[in-house]
Amino acid sequence: MNAHHATPTGKRRARGLGLRFEGRPGRWNAITDVPGVAVGYATLIAGQGPLVPGRGPVRTGVTAILPRPVEEVQAPVFAGFHSFNGNGEMTGSHYIAEAGKFALPVTITNTHSCGLARDATIRWAVRRFAGRFDEDFALPVAAETYDGFLNDINGFHVTEEHVFAAIDGAAAGPVEEGSVGGGTGMKCFGFKAGSGTASRCVAYGGQDYTVGAFVQANFGARGDLTVLGRRIGTAFDDLAVRRVTPERGASSIIAVLATDAPFLPHQLRRIAQRATVGVARMGGFGRHGSGDIFLAFSTANAAIMGGAAEALLGARWVPDEDIDPFFEAAAQGVEEAILNSMIASGEMEGRDGNFIPALPHDRLRALLAPAG
Known part of the structure; x- marks a missing residue:
């Protein structure tokens, strides 16, 4: 099946509904179109009925994104980040702001498992790279969005083993989407959502480069929903979220942008800022309770860490004056x-009978048909 139209398990993607987007996608239309980048998941779904903290129901997981092949993932990448609305967490961001780089896998999970994911990533690295961290520190990136509407978030069901499994299972090629990994219990604009990815090719200097995006989407009110420039959320008012347990508007989106184009840290911070434009095109505007935090990294310029001897390092980069196509x-x-x-996610019932409907494909297509 065409990877642009369906996920590896056959779930529909936006292009599989005939929706048309600007730009030229890569082979898989995924963040893994950037060579060396891999994605892995651990998905936890168990139980139903009333919430019993520590027992469930469980609707959660963890996502791992490897910026380099596993044998090289301890080597840092240039990076930058942007906080559009800071009601959330992304560990390692202070170091990225200071030094412009990070190393090791990026993990994304639920809000109350973010620290565990960070610590487990360090434990994984200490075991995987014997001696590498005997006299050095690790400050990996771990990020979160809130899934407590569906999930027993205070049951702390994500364990070190799940983080290890997501990292060790990370692979290149087509990426599964929807209610998987850290995105398992998430919703977006009042519809079931979770993990999603896409990519764009950019020609520069006689060479094709890739910008890949991965999101854990958990933001936006139903009326905000805008698709391909059309504000259509209210057309689905009959498809209600069932709130047996009251919700206080917690929401967020984490976006990770990867590229093989050479950029410096200040440029990657600027690229991370442009994730805000993608959120805004969908109707998001950074509600108070939303943690909208974005990371960008480049796999180019591999040798960016000093060695035992003093030596000057070199780097290549796209001039700032030519960066606009990468922003786009x-x-x-x-x-x-x-x-x-959203399109790859089915409806889901979670704790206490709380229920989130799926975005109906046929109705979405019919609403957008007049605009082509």
């Missing part, structure tokens, strides 16, 4: 990744 690619990729996360 970042915005386009995040927009499509968010929509993929």
Whole structure:
């Protein structure tokens, strides 16, 4: 099946509904179109009925994104981040702001498992790279969005073993989307959502580069929903979220942007900012309770860490004056990744009977048909 139209398990993607997007996607239309980048999941779904803390129901998981092949993942990448609305967490961000780089897998999970995911990533690295961290520190990136509407979030069901499984299972190629990994218990614009990805190719200097986007989407009110420029959320008012347990508006989106184009840290911070445009195109505007935090990294310039001897290092980068096509690619990729996360997700019932409907494909297509 065409990877642009369906996930590896056959779930529809936005292009599989005939929706048309700007820009040229990569082979898989995924963050893994960036060579060396891999994605892995651990998905936890168990139980139903009333919430019993520590027992469930469980609707959660963890996602791992490896910026380099596993044998090289301890080597840092240049990076930048942007907090559009800071009601959330992304560990390692202070170091990225200071040094412009990070190393090791990126993990994304639920809000109350973020610290565990960070610590487990360090434990994984200490075991995987014997001696590497005997006299050095690790500050990996771990991020979160809130899934307590469906999940027993205070049951702490994500364990070290789940983090290890997500990292060890990370692979290149087509990426599963929807209610998987850290996105298992998430919702977006009042519809089931979760993990989504997309990519764009950018020609520069006689070479094709890729900008890949991955999102854990958990933001937006139903009336905000905008698809391909059309504000259509209220057309689905009959498809209600069932709130047996009251919710206080917690929401968030984490976006990770990867590229093989050479950029410096200040440029990657600027690219991360353009994820905001993708969120805005979908109707998001950074509600008070939303943790909208975005990371961008480049796999180019591999040798960016000093050695035992003093030596000057060199780097290549796209001039700032030529960066606009990469800005556009970042915005386009995040927009499509968010929509993929929704279209690939089915309805889900969680704790206490709380229920989130799926975005109906046929009705979405019919609403957009007049605009082509």
